[in-house]
Structures are given as C-alpha cells and as structure tokens.
Amino acid sequence: MSTSEPAITTGTARTHRLRIVEVVAETPDARSLVLEPSPESAPRFAHRPGQFLTLRLPGADGPVARCYSLASSPHTGEPLKVTVKRVAGGYGSNWVCDHLAAGDEVEALPPAGTFTPGSLDHDLLLVAGGSGITPVLSIAKSVLAAGTGRIVLLYANRDETSVIFRDELRALTAAHPGRLLVVHWLESLQGLPVPDRLAAALAPYAGREAFVCGPAPLMDAVEQALRTLGAPGGRIHRERFFSLSGDVFDTPAPAAATAPATDIREGAATREATGAVTVELDGETRTVAWPPSAPLLDALLAAGVDAPYSCREGACSACTCRVVTGEVRMVRNEVLDDRDLADGYVLACQALPLTDRVEITYS
Ligand SMILES: Cc1cc2nc3c(=O)[nH]c(=O)nc-3n(C[C@H](O)[C@H](O)[C@H](O)COP(=O)(O)OP(=O)(O)OC[C@H]3O[C@@H](n4cnc5c(N)ncnc54)[C@H](O)[C@@H]3O)c2cc1C
Ligand code: FES
Incomplete structure (x- = not known):
C-alpha cells in the first residue's frame, strides 16, 4: 500500500x-x-x-x-x-x-443485506450486469452446493473482456450439468438488453423467483420484461449498487439520546411517558423506550442495543428487522419490496412507531 x-x-x-x-x-x-x-x-x-x-x-x-x-x-x-x-x-x-x-x-x-433467497431448493432466475454478478454468483453457488434448485443466469456485459468470473462460471456449469444454465449477453454482439428482447430470452423462466443486480437501466428492463410475462412484482428482487455518503462507522449521538431511553427490562426503572419496543437480537430480548419521533435504530442504539446498520439512509437494508406485533411506518424505503413489507420487514433506521407497544425481531 x-x-x-x-x-x-x-x-x-x-x-x-x-x-x-x-x-x-x-x-x-x-x-x-x-x-x-x-x-x-x-x-x-x-x-x-x-x-x-x-x-x-x-x-x-x-x-x-x-x-x-x-x-x-x-x-x-x-x-x-x-x-x-x-x-x-x-x-x-x-x-x-x-x-x-x-x-x-x-x-x-x-x-448485511436482504438480497438473499428464502430457500436454496427452489428454481431461480438470476440476472446480472457487470459487477452485479457478485451477489448473484454467491446465490448460484449456494443453491448448487447446498440446495436442490436449478439456476438460470443471464449475465450481461459490454463485451467479452468485461466478463468477471468467466472461468468459474464455466467450471460450475460443467460440474452441475442440468442445474446451471449461464446465458451470456454481450452488448458488443447482441446490442442493449431492452425489455422486448429480454422478454423473449426470459420467457421460459418467468415463473421463477428472480434476483436481479446490475445497472439501473438493466434492472428496469428486466423487471419490465418479467412483468410483461406475468411475473408478480413480489417475486422480483433487486440489489441496487450505490455509494454511501456519510460516515457510517462512527455512532453519532442518536436522536433518541435526548429523549428517555431507559432500559425497561422487567423490574427495571419505570418507563417515561413514551412508547416502548421489545427487541429480540442475538438471542437476547430487551424492552427499551421508543420516543415517537425517533427512528427505531436510534432508540435501540441510545439504549445500548448493538443493532446492525450501515447507511442510515433507508437504502442498504443492513438494519432490516421484522415487526412481530404493533405498527410502524417508514420515512424512506429504497430497498424492501412488496413481499418484504407483507412479511413484516422494516428498516430500523427509517421506522417510526404508530402504536405504543411494538415488538421486533432480528432473527
Ligand atoms: C449493497 C451494495 C453492494 C455493492 N456491491 C458491489 C460489488 O460487489 N462490486 C462493486 O464493484 N461495487 C459494488 N457496489 C458499489 C460500490 O459500493 C461503490 O458504489 C462503487 O465501487 C463506486 O464507488 P466509488 O467510490 O469508486 O465511486 P464514487 O466516488 O462514489 O463515484 C461514483 C460515480 O459518481 C461520480 N462522481 C463522484 N463524485 C462526483 C461529484 N462530486 N460530481 C459528479 N459526479 C461524481 C463518479 O465519477 C462516478 O462515476 C455495491 C453497492 C451496494 C450499495
Ligand atoms: S442502515 Fe441502510 S437501510 Fe437502514
């Protein structure tokens, strides 16, 4: 260095x-x-x-x-x-x-992150563009090594020199005949992957749960193609690459620090006039104060809970947790999709309480 x-x-x-x-x-x-x-x-x-x-x-x-x-x-x-x-x-x-x-x-x-399949035993459609191959390759290898699902991977690149992991993909295809099909799309030869041409290529696999990662225009085109083919939006997962802007490593004084943040484990100090959240994390359950105007993450950090986070901007999903009881609303959400929301997932850095009592879990 x-x-x-x-x-x-x-x-x-x-x-x-x-x-x-x-x-x-x-x-x-x-x-x-x-x-x-x-x-x-x-x-x-x-x-x-x-x-x-x-x-x-x-x-x-x-x-x-x-x-x-x-x-x-x-x-x-x-x-x-x-x-x-x-x-x-x-x-x-x-x-x-x-x-x-x-x-x-x-x-x-x-x-961190939620761009991860619920089961390794389901057939999946994976679509990657350029460096978007990284999470998609991890998913493909995991399904092939530890699950029973079959994989179709459409991998778009500018030209042959920009194909990352070409040899590894070739070896995986040879090792798992019948379970992995890799379809390369080289813009230099096939032109831009626009929705109608993608729809033709993806039609046989449109019923599968899809994981898509790459430049925004590619992800938009794939989503449009799959929706045209009748795929429900909740089965299309996207991972967006972007650069974090803040210093996510220092823990700034959380907004909740100025509000009551007493640990109110059973038998502990009396709770102030504010809501409360019970959180299950790393096998431990605690109940802490949650002032109405504080994001959940801030309330947890203020009470000394080692909750995960990265961007604090509602954009990376590192802080994702699940609401078990009670209701919350999110100020901003750029990552959780309809299926995640239906399953009760929320971004702790963006969640504000709508009910006095909320119970969440990180498991
Ligand atoms: C969940 C997630 C996973 C990711 N995984 C990967 C991965 O596996 N591999 C990978 O390569 N990347 C990945 N990324 C993207 C990565 O985090 C970075 O965003 C990427 O490496 C670009 O960072 P950079 O610092 O080089 O570019 P930046 O400095 O952030 O610049 C990005 C672009 O903005 C332009 N720019 C910068 N500053 C200005 C300015 N002031 N005015 C105008 N334009 C400007 C630059 O010219 C450049 O085109 C991932 C991102 C996320 C969120
Ligand atoms: S920390 Fe990134 S979405 Fe909450």
Whole structure:
C-alpha cells in the first residue's frame, strides 16, 4: 500500500479488521479481495448468500464507506471474497484496486443485506450486469452446493473482456450439468438488453423467483420484461449498487439520546411517558423506550442495543428487522419490496412507531 495516500486508520467498535489473503485480477478493471477475519471476528462474518460487507476506506477528509457484495458462498467452504470493479472517476473502487495488496488489512462491518433467497431448493432466475454478478454468483453457488434448485443466469456485459468470473462460471456449469444454465449477453454482439428482447430470452423462466443486480437501466428492463410475462412484482428482487455518503462507522449521538431511553427490562426503572419496543437480537430480548419521533435504530442504539446498520439512509437494508406485533411506518424505503413489507420487514433506521407497544425481531 502506498504511503503517500490516506492510510487505513484503526477503526471503531463496529468494524472488524480483515486480512487480505490474496488479490485476484479478474478482468482489466476488476479485482477480488480474498479476506480472512481474525478467529475472534469470524463468527460475526457468517453470512447468507447475496449479502455484502461495508469497507472502511481512508479518504482525504476522513473514512469513506463502500459496500461490496460477497461473491463467495457460505456453503462451499471458500474464504470470504469481494470483487471491486473500477468506476470511472470513482474514489473508492479505484483506491481499492490501486492500493490494496496481499498482507494488508482492511476494516469492514459484518455482512448485511436482504438480497438473499428464502430457500436454496427452489428454481431461480438470476440476472446480472457487470459487477452485479457478485451477489448473484454467491446465490448460484449456494443453491448448487447446498440446495436442490436449478439456476438460470443471464449475465450481461459490454463485451467479452468485461466478463468477471468467466472461468468459474464455466467450471460450475460443467460440474452441475442440468442445474446451471449461464446465458451470456454481450452488448458488443447482441446490442442493449431492452425489455422486448429480454422478454423473449426470459420467457421460459418467468415463473421463477428472480434476483436481479446490475445497472439501473438493466434492472428496469428486466423487471419490465418479467412483468410483461406475468411475473408478480413480489417475486422480483433487486440489489441496487450505490455509494454511501456519510460516515457510517462512527455512532453519532442518536436522536433518541435526548429523549428517555431507559432500559425497561422487567423490574427495571419505570418507563417515561413514551412508547416502548421489545427487541429480540442475538438471542437476547430487551424492552427499551421508543420516543415517537425517533427512528427505531436510534432508540435501540441510545439504549445500548448493538443493532446492525450501515447507511442510515433507508437504502442498504443492513438494519432490516421484522415487526412481530404493533405498527410502524417508514420515512424512506429504497430497498424492501412488496413481499418484504407483507412479511413484516422494516428498516430500523427509517421506522417510526404508530402504536405504543411494538415488538421486533432480528432473527
Ligand atoms: C449493497 C451494495 C453492494 C455493492 N456491491 C458491489 C460489488 O460487489 N462490486 C462493486 O464493484 N461495487 C459494488 N457496489 C458499489 C460500490 O459500493 C461503490 O458504489 C462503487 O465501487 C463506486 O464507488 P466509488 O467510490 O469508486 O465511486 P464514487 O466516488 O462514489 O463515484 C461514483 C460515480 O459518481 C461520480 N462522481 C463522484 N463524485 C462526483 C461529484 N462530486 N460530481 C459528479 N459526479 C461524481 C463518479 O465519477 C462516478 O462515476 C455495491 C453497492 C451496494 C450499495
Ligand atoms: S442502515 Fe441502510 S437501510 Fe437502514
């Protein structure tokens, strides 16, 4: 790592240091980092296929947060791996590709995200564009290794040189004949993947639950194609890539800190005149005050609950939890889809209480 650039600084209570075991040049503009947590941190890095890490990168004005999906599968015994594709003019992706080498360490928040299949035994349709292959590959490998589902993967790229994981996909197809079909879509040969042409390609698989990750125009086109084919919206899951803007590593004083945030476990102090939320997290159940104007996440942090989060902008899903009883409303939601909402999932960083008593779970 160059010393003339901002250096990795030692982190926060929320981050864990991961050793970079290997850097793999996947394509001319994409690098994979193979990562190893310390034995103490390893349990926090258990993950589900399709989840992402948030890396803490050094910036001129303080740490910069960038999310990278895990391309590795938790079901194959392989080490953690993220793959970063350079974005023209982008800071974080180019910093990672230019500066990190085997033997370095990088800080990261534990895995998060809801772009993950409910079952590995269902047939799935996966669609990826460019670096959007990372979570999709993790899902495909997991289904093939630990489930019984069949996979069709449509993978769109500009041209042949930009296809990440080509050899790995070829090997997977050979190892699982009849269970994995990879359809490459090269814009240089086939033109842009527009809805009507996608509909023709995807028609035989439109009944399957779909996981789509790539540039917004591709995801829009795929959704439009699948809806034209009669696929219900709730079965189409999208993962949107974007850059976090704030410093998600420091825990700013939560809004609820100024409001009563007494831990009101049974028998503890009397609750102030405010609502309360009972939260189940990591096998522990606590009840804490939840002032009406405070986002749920702030109320939990103010009471010392180690609730997960990343962007605090309603955009990444790291803070997702499920309402068991009571009602909440979300100020902003860019990630949960209709099916998630119907299942009671909410973003803690955006949730405000509508009832005096709410019970939520992170399990
Ligand atoms: C859940 C999730 C998973 C992700 N997984 C992956 C993954 O697996 N692999 C991957 O490669 N990426 C992934 N990303 C995207 C990644 O987090 C970054 O957004 C990406 O690497 C670009 O970051 P950057 O710092 O290089 O670009 P940024 O510096 O954020 O810039 C992005 C774009 O904005 C432009 N820009 C920047 N500043 C300005 C400005 N002031 N005015 C105008 N334009 C500007 C840049 O030119 C560039 O085109 C993921 C994102 C999320 C949310
Ligand atoms: S922390 Fe990102 S959506 Fe809540």
